[in-house]
Amino acid sequence: MLSQIKEIAENLAPRLIEIRRHLHSHPELSGQEYQTAAYAAGVMSSSGLHVQELVGKTGVVAELSGANLDLPALAIRTDMDALPITEGTGLEYASHKPGIMHACGHDVHTTIALGVAMVLAQLESTLAGTTRFLFQPAEETARGARWMIQDGVMQNVGAIFGLHVWPTIAAGSVGVRYGAMMAAADDLEITILGESGHGARPHEAIDAIWIASQVITTLQQAISRTHNPLRPMVLTIGQISGGRAPNVIADRVKLLGTVRSLHPETSKTLPDWIEKIVASVCHPHNAKYEMNYRRGTPTLMNDPGLTQIIERAATEAWGRDRVQLVHEPSLGAEDFSLYLDHAPGTMFRLGVGFPDRPNYPLHHPQFEVDESALITGVVTMAYAAWCYWQRVN
Ligand code: NI
Numbered sequence: 001m002l003s004q005i006k007e008i009a010e011n012l013a014p015r016l017i018e019i020r021r022h023l024h025s026h027p028e029l030s031g032q033e034y035q036t037a038a039y040a041a042g043v044m045s046s047s048g049l050h051v052q053e054l055v056g057k058t059g060v061v062a063e064l065s066g067a068n069l070d071l072p073a074l075a076i077r078t079d080m081d082a083l084p085i086t087e088g089t090g091l092e093y094a095s096h097k098p099g100i101m102h103a104c105g106h107d108v109h110t111t112i113a114l115g116v117a118m119v120l121a122q123l124e125s126t127l128a129g130t131t132r133f134l135f136q137p138a139e140e141t142a143r144g145a146r147w148m149i150q151d152g153v154m155q156n157v158g159a160i161f162g163l164h165v166w167p168t169i170a171a172g173s174v175g176v177r178y179g180a181m182m183a184a185a186d187d188l189e190i191t192i193l194g195e196s197g198h199g200a201r202p203h204e205a206i207d208a209i210w211i212a213s214q215v216i217t218t219l220q221q222a223i224s225r226t227h228n229p230l231r232p233m234v235l236t237i238g239q240i241s242g243g244r245a246p247n248v249i250a251d252r253v254k255l256l257g258t259v260r261s262l263h264p265e266t267s268k269t270l271p272d273w274i275e276k277i278v279a280s281v282c283h284p285h286n287a288k289y290e291m292n293y294r295r296g297t298p299t300l301m302n303d304p305g306l307t308q309i310i311e312r313a314a315t316e317a318w319g320r321d322r323v324q325l326v327h328e329p330s331l332g333a334e335d336f337s338l339y340l341d342h343a344p345g346t347m348f349r350l351g352v353g354f355p356d357r358p359n360y361p362l363h364h365p366q367f368e369v370d371e372s373a374l375i376t377g378v379v380t381m382a383y384a385a386w387c388y389w390q391r392v393n
Pocket of ligand 1: 105
């Protein structure tokens with residue numbers, strides 16, 4: 001079966017490059033993926049899949065029915081959105097839209113999902129159950145997965161696969177990781193409430209700027225002293241505002257930040273832990289505070305059994321030395337993790353790096369991919385899906 005999948009994929013290669021370049025030159029921002037979605041839906045319909053549009057606002061669901069409709073489906077998820085970045089690659093198929101660029105490779109993800117569907121459509125009779133392709137909008141704003149789930153795409157799903165391009169892995173190779181792969185990412189908003197006064201008479205006021213600076217310092221110190229160092233977490237205050245004049249003591253300072261953690265139990269305790277520290281700084285100085293902790297995406301935890309399916313499929317397809325075990329997780333976030341509240345799943349990294357020149361990181365205006373990775377991605381995912389159905393059968 002592997003050689004058959006490789007052969008179908010190789011034959012599709014020119015078409016896949018054409019699709020990818022089309023998507024790359026027509027990027028759309030999060031939640032506005034109308035053309036991309038319509039394009040994907042068109043390709044899926046003409047490949048014989050059952051297509052539903054406008055799922056999760058601008059998403060698409062396409063299904064390939066297997067022999068047994070009672071089996072829970074295998075979902076394969078892709079994201080479709082681009083970033084508010086002006087492309088600087090100078091490629092002939094560079095973005096036609098100033099200020100919008102596929103700098104995170106979601107054009108490649110979408111193309112690969114289409115390729116996998118085209119391959120599996122030719123093997124439909126050998127698949128035990130339904131394979132459901134999820135073309136999700138708005139991954140960059142971490143909203144799309146939620147919209148898709150609200151529209152029921154995870155109903156009767158037994159497992160979910162996903163991938164992300166990775167420029168530090170050479171094209172032709174893939175990276176897999178067992179367990180935690182990406183961090184839980186939450187938003188933090190703290191307002192310190194003091195009392196205004198004359199800059200020359202601080203003892204008559206409550207200086208919210210001074211207290212805010214202590215809150216920040218204490219939080220960073222507390223991470224090292226009261227938090228288990230074997231369970232990574234990062235707290236970044238990225239925005240601070242307050243005060244009105246150089247000689248007026250500020251009565252109000254707002255701190256905005258992001259909180260990342262890997263261990264689900266750490267993640268659970270974070271709001272209370274942070275609030276305790278903020279309170280312990282504010283109270284002795286008679287300051288008040290307001291804190292708003294907003295949960296974002298949970299930790300992306302790869303299922304061991306499904307990760308093994310990907311690892312074995314990739315090893316069989318490309319050889320052991322082209323399958324890397326990813327040793328370090330990332331504290332970046334990915335809303336694929338939200339699907340994992342509904343079914344076990346796994347996400348792997350697809351190498352897209354050029355072997356012979358420097359590679360720019362994701363979200364960089366000069367980010368480029370080695371397009372030979374399209375075939376690596378399609379074959380790895382299609383063969384893993386086929387192996388999944390063999391195992392379930
Ligand atoms: Ni991305």
